[in-house]
Amino acid sequence: MSQYTAQKPKKCQIRHFRSGDRDQLIRLHDTVFGHNWGHDWFEWKFENNPYVDHVPVIVATRDDQIVGCRAFFALEMRVGATTRIGLQPCDTMVHPDHRRQGLFSRMNELALEYYADRRPDFFFNFPNEHSKRGNLKHGWKVVGTVPMYYRLHDPVALAEKRVESDRSKELVHAYSDLQRAASAIADEFTSPPSLSERWSLDTDLEGVRIERYETPPCSLLASIERESAGIHANRSPEFYRWRLANPEHDYVTYMAKRDGDALAAVVVSCVDDCVRLIELVPREFSARENEIDRLVRTVISEYSNRSYFTAFGIGVPNPVRNRFFPDTRVPLSLFVKSTARTLLARDIGDATVVEDSSPAEWGLTRLDLDTT
Template identity: 35%
Template sequence: MPSDDDYTIRLYEPADREGFLRLYDEVFGGGTEAWFRWKYPDNPYVAHVPMFVAERDGEIVGARPYMAFRLRNGDRTALGLQTGDTMVHPDHQRRGLFTRMTRQSFDYYGDLDGDVLTFSIPNALSRPGYLKLGCREVGQLATAYRIQDPGALASGAVARAGGAAAPLIRLGQGLWSRRSPTPDDVTVVHHDAVPAGTLSALYEERPPDGVHALRDERFYDWRFDRPDWDYETYVARTTDRAEPIAAVVVGRSDDGDSDTAALTDVLPLAAGSARHRGLAAILPRVASDHADADVVVADRSTLPDDLARAHGFLADDRLPLSAATTPTILISRLFDGTDDPPWELHGARLDALDDWTLTLAERNTF
């Protein structure tokens, strides 16, 4: 059996790309060069690939990557690194490589100038490992589902709901869905792409309270250039003003098991009456255009409760979905090179969910 000394833990180098992709295909299946370039080397917020690898005899046998965001709270920003694609080759598991790669990443980013934090959504199996390394649970990120094909409950984006819950879910949607009036003075314009300037300007009109990804133009140009998803945008305007009052970026992905439409970003991020009217006009259009999707997904916090109910969305932190789902838990901590990091950053408590404002755009799976 290899000893700890047989492994080298180090920062990713460009020559590691093929080894990473081979390992990814072995552990998860799939993963293309275009996807890798988009997610890591082409990320606009770091000048390096934020990844640590475990190497043995010249072979990449483990990887601890991060997806980078520029996080904003008020007028200040910090580098936010979201874990994802963590993997260890089956022949090299249970040798502490996950912990060693993660600890080295904490030490590396803790030594950098400026604030760097991790915000992550690990599964139930890996979450205890992060908590042992000093992370804290922030709270549940609730997801809302408009389930259009209950048969899709057994796989894909709604796999956690489970087929056994399908009758209960049908009943819940039947009871809670109702007609919602569409404002007659609001028009919705559809864009086949993501108009970065329009969305960034709409975001800047009313930035929200709470930690969130800065939505500058480079965010939209990069975030929605993901090659394994297709994105389009719905922009709402009233007849008495030229500027938009609301917008929704919808992503579409068919992974072979289920066809998912995701309300990946919903603007403005802050609630308001104009936003509500805009979404009241956009949601029926989205439902019509994506009636063939198995499921439409949104972050629950982005949809007003009355509109979510009116359009048949069920939240996984409430019955009936909560009876059959596994909660999606956000964890966080600052990289500061210590075992006891501070928990306040720019006036926000990093371990308090109310101090975060996140959409699906901040989740690396959409």
């Protein structure tokens, strides 16, 4: 029993996951988040995770009923020339009837105590504002902000879904209908000549063939990735096989090849009317920038009937930067509530691994996030 639990007995008990907890956790997830992820999702995310030998979940119970959860998404992370295990806190939830009772802190403290002398080397995550305060209280440090990049095909769809700021509402109400408001947004996205010129560049590459895969070619993806700078999940075949087996999403891979050799790839996943660019390899983008440019153009063309595209990450390649807008800057920041995420990190034990890092030292894509 943890020291924390012994010193502060409460009606709600804090303990580790047990084999019979899964059904209750799934029901709690549905209550808190409004979506029942199902048994396949739980098995994939926590029970079949290849990087830990246990289910990394802490629960709070009252009268044998689970009322809170602090879970962790384990990844093998590449930090410089070494690999380390990182834990990404995720799916943190407390039943509405049991909030403001300190359960988040108690679950957090048991996790910190448990992992203090075990393999994981650090925590990193992108918490919402409520969890962010709790994380900072328990030693997490702010690393920086990671933007979301957007490319709009149909501004109406994004306006309907994401108009949030006061400035946005003023603009929308100033027009008689949403279509006219969307036209104003579209006007804001007029590219300067230099950007338009880049878009029209002929990036056809001699002998390069673009292939589409409905089933992720995991070994080929791993073969493209080279040892690269930036803290990120280690792109091994095992990583891709497990990570792209998420039962909640379908993934399509576009790969540039020459003479049968894989040169670069983009992995996409569609959610409603949005196309997410969740992975671009190689991560040393400059080595294959022309190939990545061709792949991005292919994806945009093939999904031209979708309303918008998104890409996520600190170091996105120029082919994305030249065609997408970050939600942290004008013009997009005027119209939509930013989905940029604040990256927090905390070392486990005495070694300093990530707490003193800067955003430039990370190389995350959406595939490094637990929610994709």
